[in-house]
Amino acid sequence: MRFLNDMGPTTDLTYNDVFMVPARSDVTSRFDVDLATPDGVGTTIPIAVANMTAVSGRRMAETIARRGGVACIPQDIPVEVVARAVRQVKDAHPVYETPISVTPDTTVGEALALIPKRTHGAVLVVTDGKPLGVMTERDGTGVDRFAQVHEVMTTDMLSLEAGTGAPAMFDALCRQHVDMAPVVDGDALLGVVTRTGALRSTIYTPALDADGRLLVGAAVGINGDVGGKAAELLQIGADLLVVDTAHGHQDKMLDILPLVRALRDEHASATGRHVPVVAGNVVSAQGTHDLLDAGADIVKVGVGPGAMCTTRMMTGVGRPQFSA
Structure with missing residues (x-):
């Protein structure tokens, strides 16, 4: 200098x-x-x-x-x-982010309290390492806080297979109009990927x-x-x-x-x-x-x-x- x-x-x-x-x-x-x-x-x-x-x-x-x-x-x-x-x-x-995982019998109130701990705005509902569904803050809006997450979770969710490239993951998220999806190896949950995370993975090592x-x-x-x-x-x-x-x-x-x-x-x-x-x-x-x-x-x-x-x-x- x-x-x-x-x-x-x-x-x-x-x-x-x-x-x-x-x-x-x-x-x-x-x-x-x-x-x-x-x-x-x-x-x-x-x-x-x-x-x-x-x-x-x-x-x-x-x-x-x-x-x-x-x-x-x-x-x-x-x-x-x-x-x-x-x-x-x-x-x-x-590469894949560590998700917040809850069990199906977790209450909606407990799940909503955990959601702000991650930027992807959701919790995954998991049993024995297998993702069953996803619950977002919107899913819990207006719901009894003592209801269980399996009653409000979305089960029709996009899952991405491990080994899929970051550009392909980003494209899949955009096509499905979702911001986040679990990444799995068979049935086993490895993590989650977001649009922002997939994009950044193409830039940073x-x-x-x-x-x-x-x-x-x-x-x-x-x-x-x-x-x-x-x-x-x-x-x-x-x-x-x-x-x-x-x-x-x-x-x-x-x-x-x-x-x-x-x-x-x-x-x-x-x-x-x-x-x-x-x-x-x-x-x-x-x-x-x-x-x-x-x-x-x-x-x-x-x-x-x-x-x-x-x-x-x-x-x-x-x-x-x-x-x-």
Whole structure:
């Protein structure tokens, strides 16, 4: 990166302070641009979801990995919960969305409460892994909330066979004038596909591990039994190990990183699986150099840039993100 006319800024800058100046290029289409990151994570777009409790979780991890990015499960979640989340992400299909499934005797009220948890606006009625019908919010309008979903569900629904290409799925949904359909392998439910999801699947490449499963990271702090937790996160299958604290340029972080890196290297020798170590957060060149020298593969940059973060406002500590 260089500044126009080689005029360096005299003050720190935020993203709102700058523009990118177009230059001569031989790229004719945005689809010809390779956004895959060379950092060993495996993402196909340079987007990582912050390891914040209000931001990152299992559903976010699934969704962003299907589009090529990666999410990190926060450090303040119990390890057994993290293990369950990682397992669910790994079990999720890399293309088909995970539906909300209910049994035929679920009440309409319960089903309506679940529908907003997905953007496709419906729940699937399933017995023994086989889809029997679908219930939308419209199906439950004006119906006794204690009625059961099998009384109002639509049974004449479009089902798509696994292996059908995304363009063919999109065309089938359009022909039937429906927004969502279950994807099945014989009678077994694999997931659901929407028009938007099918379209996006033709544009984005999922971020997958060596076994073709969605990527997901997990975070560990610098207090407590850091080595024990890091070893557990490696064992449960996290693809990214984030050593995280608000002020990453401190002695305790620099003492912890060699331990975490040694555990990662030991795990790699035993399993052949390379897990990048991320550390942060810092806002200076010296902080970045120190974390890299201590064992980090990737450095998280920024103190207080998040929309929900109040660090800068409450403490006056931080740095404009573009300059950081």
